[in-house]
Amino acid sequence: xxxxxxxxxxxxxxxxxxxxxxxxxxxxxxxxxxxxxxxxxxxxxxxxxxxxxxxxxxxxxxxx
Numbered sequence: 001x002x003x004x005x006x007x008x009x010x011x012x013x014x015x016x017x018x019x020x021x022x023x024x025x026x027x028x029x030x031x032x033x034x035x036x037x038x039x040x041x042x043x044x045x046x047x048x049x050x051x052x053x054x055x056x057x058x059x060x061x062x063x064x
Contacts, residue, residue, distance in 0.1 A: 001040075003032055011035075 003011075008025060011032040016022050023031065046054075 001033060001036055003029055003036075008032060
């Protein structure tokens, strides 16, 4: 996985705004990549068949 210079500097700025800590560029890049890796581990697109099951369950629940 690679990050652009722009993505890294955006992460740096956001981190400083939210956490009050200014990160060096390389540290920000490493931290941003770790976050992306975590996100990739937990994110899975919802398949249409799963969405259909969810919608059916939700409509049955709302009708009761």
